[in-house]
Amino acid sequence: EAQVTQNPRYLITVTGKKLTVTCSQNMNHEYMSWYRQDPGLGLRQIYYSMNVEVTDKGDVPEGYKVSRKEKRNFPLILESPSPNQTSLYFCASSSGTSGGAEQYFGPGTRLTVT
Amino acid sequence: GESVGLHLPTLSVQEGDNSIINCAYSNSASDYFIWYKQESGKGPQFIIDIRSNMDKRQGQRVTVLLNKTVKHLSLQIAATQPGDSAVYFCAEKNDYKLSFGAGTTVTVRA
Numbered sequence: 065e066a067q068v069t070q071n072p073r074y075l076i077t078v079t080g081k082k083l084t085v086t087c088s089q090n091m092n093h094e095y096m097s098w099y100r101q102d103p104g105l106g107l108r109q110i111y112y113s114m115n116v117e118v119t120d121k122g123d124v125p126e127g128y129k130v131s132r133k134e135k136r137n138f139p140l141i142l143e144s145p146s147p148n149q150t151s152l153y154f155c156a157s158s159s160g161t162s163g164g165a166e167q168y169f170g171p172g173t174r175l176t177v178t
Numbered sequence: 179g180e181s182v183g184l185h186l187p188t189l190s191v192q193e194g195d196n197s198i199i200n201c202a203y204s205n206s207a208s209d210y211f212i213w214y215k216q217e218s219g220k221g222p223q224f225i226i227d228i229r230s231n232m233d234k235r236q237g238q239r240v241t242v243l244l245n246k247t248v249k250h251l252s253l254q255i256a257a258t259q260p261g262d263s264a265v266y267f268c269a270e271k272n273d274y275k276l277s278f279g280a281g282t283t284v285t286v287r288a
Contacts, residue, residue, distance in 0.1 A: 080203070083191070097276070099200055099278075102241075104280055105280060106267055106278040106279050106280045106281050107267065107269075107278040108278070109276060109277070112275070113276060123277065154221050156222075166224040166227070167212075167224060167276070168224075169221030169222045170221055171220060171221055172221050
């Protein structure tokens with residue numbers, strides 16, 4: 065089944081404790097992206113990757129890192145999480161950046177930073 | 179994404195009626211516009227998209243209209259069903275970036 069998976073689905077952590085949220089897709093998609101969703105703000109793009117070893121900042125990259133060492137994986141790293149990073153995070157992938165290539169979203173990771 | 183003047187955060191629709199969800203976008207250079215549906219506890223799901231050189235596109239029970247003059251996008255859902263209850267987001271794509279609006283919550287009344 066074609067899908068985007070994220071782990072963990074739920075995470076409660078403390079300020080400053082490094083964490084990684086994994087994202088994996090099995091569709092051989094070139095493009096992958098991370099979003100955060102906050103009430104009243106919709107989804108905001110954190111980082112995106114056009115292919116292996118090619119990443120770029122989205123609209124809200126501060127406090128986050130990403131890597132794209134393999135085509136299927138695109139982990140989101142919070143080196144020193146803060147309470148303002150409490151949010152719902154989505155990973156997405158698509159077959160290309162040109163045109164309206166349909167983005168497939170993962171199920172989301174709800175992160176709480178205390 | 180949506181602007182305050184055109185965007186309604188909630189929409190209540192009688193089952194069987196047609197729904198119209200509006201969205202104002204901000205970047206005239208955006209080349210694609212996409213509508214997503216998000217059900218409770220799930221990630222957004224692609225509904226339909228439209229290229230910037232088009233003004234209308236139809237899918238199954240859905241139609242997207244694009245008015246570039248006023249930077250307005252709408253999604254029409256025909257014969258709204260209970261399963262259409264969800265949050266609907268418009269998004270504009272510019273180069274590699276995708277920007278989402280705040281979303282409209284659609285509730286279908288039986």
